[in-house]
Amino acid sequence: MAMLEMLINAQESERLRLSRQMHDGPAQALSNFIVQAEIASRFFEMDPEKAKEELTNLKTSAMATFQRVRLFITELRPMMLDDLGLVPTLQRHVETFKDQQPNFEVALAVKGGEKRLPTYVEVMIFRAVQELLTNVARFNLDNPAKVQVNIQLNIEDNLVRLAVTDTGKGFDPAQMPEGTDISVKLIRERVEMLGGYLEVDSSIGKGSRITFQIPLDTSASDMQA
Incomplete structure (x- = not known):
């Protein structure tokens, strides 16, 4: 019974860790993407260069988030x-x-x-x-x-x-x-x-x-x- 309890607690601790990582990582990043996209759309006609800069920042952030998501997937079960x-x-x-x-x-x-x-x-x-x-x-x-x-x-x-x-x-x-x-x-x-x-x-x-x-x-x- 003690081993079963330990296994369950370990699984729940791991799920909690991953949920926090998802909240603080990809979930927060997606929220930021929406803000960056809105900023870029507002500058699109008034200041095309500023809009381009915001879109470049958005792309960089998206690529970084993509790499983090790949790491999460690997932690869960590496396809390799x-x-x-x-x-x-x-x-x-x-x-x-x-x-x-x-x-x-x-x-x-x-x-x-x-x-x-x-x-x-x-x-x-x-x-x-x-x-x-x-x-x-x-x-x-x-x-x-x-x-x-x-x-x-x-x-x-x-x-x-x-x-x-x-x-x-x-x-x-x-x-x-x-x-x-x-x-x-x-x-x-x-x-x-x-x-x-x-x-x-x-x-x-x-x-x-x-x-x-x-x-x-x-x-x-x-x-x-």
């Missing part, structure tokens, strides 16, 4: 994951993360990435990386030093291993920071549901390392389950 698979999607996410978090240097190393995994496994691994990177960023925002994050993904015939290591502030595994504790518990639950296990290795001032492995059902024929 279905079209191209796990590795290209992780590569894109890492590049996006580095663009948004310049104080973090992220390296992704993959072995066996040419093999497609069952969809539910790819989704689970992508979400785990997504959440772990978010945790590293949240916990080290005030860290004056550049934080190095290494993501290692090994895909073998019968199992998948993932390790996310960072040089951040670190923490006591028995008392994980707020937010990180829930994320790690949820990831652990998903991993264990797939027959795997997760380990946390961290200490204050020495960064952290979170690893897990998942067995693969080599007899499974439906790769899109």
Whole structure:
């Protein structure tokens, strides 16, 4: 019952976060577009150059909002994951993360990435990386030093291993920071549901390392389950 409550609370927290982002981002931007369009229409006959300037500003704002909406869509479910698979999607996410978090240097190393995994496994691994990177960023925002994050993904015939290591502030595994504790518990639950296990290795001032492995059902024929 406690796990079910934790899952529901985590889902509701994520929905609340996304709704706030949509309200403060695209929704507010659309409201601004209407104002900019009205201003441009008023200047259209009186001052064509001013109208042109307003339309240029409107186009710039619309393009920026379009990129933000694409990021929201990726957070919900990246289409690349279905079209191209796990590795290209992780590569894109890492590049996006580095663009948004310049104080973090992220390296992704993959072995066996040419093999497609069952969809539910790819989704689970992508979400785990997504959440772990978010945790590293949240916990080290005030860290004056550049934080190095290494993501290692090994895909073998019968199992998948993932390790996310960072040089951040670190923490006591028995008392994980707020937010990180829930994320790690949820990831652990998903991993264990797939027959795997997760380990946390961290200490204050020495960064952290979170690893897990998942067995693969080599007899499974439906790769899109």
